Amino acid sequence: MAASPECKLQLVRDHIRPYQDFPKKGILFRDICPILKDPAALTAVIDLFEEEVRRNYQTVELIVGLDARGFLFGPLLAQRLGVGFILVRKKGKLPGTTLSVEYNLEYGKAEVEIQEDAVAPGQKVLLIDDLLATGGTLFAACELMKKQQAEVLGCMVVIELKELNGKDKLKPQSIFSLVQY
Numbered sequence: 729m730a731a732s733p734e735c736k737l738q739l740v741r742d743h744i745r746p747y748q749d750f751p752k753k754g755i756l757f758r759d760i761c762p763i764l765k766d767p768a769a770l771t772a773v774i775d776l777f778e779e780e781v782r783r784n785y786q787t788v789e790l791i792v793g794l795d796a797r798g799f800l801f802g803p804l805l806a807q808r809l810g811v812g813f814i815l816v817r818k819k820g821k822l823p824g825t826t827l828s829v830e831y832n833l834e835y836g837k838a839e840v841e842i843q844e845d846a847v848a849p850g851q852k853v854l855l856i857d858d859l860l861a862t863g864g865t866l867f868a869a870c871e872l873m874k875k876q877q878a879e880v881l882g883c884m885v886v887i888e889l890k891e892l893n894g895k896d897k898l899k900p901q902s903i904f905s906l907v908q909y
């Protein structure tokens with residue numbers, strides 16, 4: 729018998745490991761490496777994302793993954809759905825003409841880029857990352873999508889850190905998360 733969504737969620741929760749004071753004092757880092765190490769937990773993440781897409785985002789045409797940990801889940805989901813996957817990368821990693829946006833992180837500053845022809849105007853995209861903290865990264869990625877006139881259907885993350893209010897920063901985008909702290 730197939731596992732229930734509740735069992736899958738519990739499996740995902742059980743494979744997130746906290747580290748106090750990484751990468752800086754005061755940060756409680758939520759590590760998703762144990763999920764990747766366990767095939768059942770990784771399958772549970774992709775199953776739960778797939779179920780959400782089939783419920784609410786049936787028209788999606790592209791999955792957009794955020795550097796770097798969004799790359800771990802995004803291609804698996806895209807392949808399941810039979811749609812393409814594109815990359816939002818940290819500055820300086822993509823060849824050709826790129827568009828970029830600067831943003832603030834929970835623990836620093838950064839800039840993300842996309843290849844200018846990665847998305848066509850009007851294409852329906854879903855953004856995916858491992859974790860939502862302040863929302864700066866996803867906000868910057870949404871700005872990149874706006875520059876390319878793509879239609880963002882929503883954002884999906886494995887983990888949401890609620891006290892950092894990333895969801896508010898991203899309004900009116902819809903955010904789907906599997907595990908909340």
Ligand SMILES: O=P(O)(O)OC[C@H]1O[C@H](OP(=O)(O)OP(=O)(O)O)[C@H](O)[C@@H]1O
Pocket residue numbers: 794795796797798832833834838857858859860861862863864865866894
């Ligand atoms: O909501 P925010 O405050 O923007 O934080 C969330 C982002 O921070 C982490 O990435 P990080 O930039 O540390 O890079 P990495 O994925 O390359 O480790 C995480 O993977 C998200 O992308």
Ligand SMILES: Nc1ncnc2[nH]cnc12
Pocket residue numbers: 755756757758759834835859861889
């Ligand atoms: N607390 C945290 N744990 C893991 N990744 C993060 N990215 C931003 N904040 C984070």
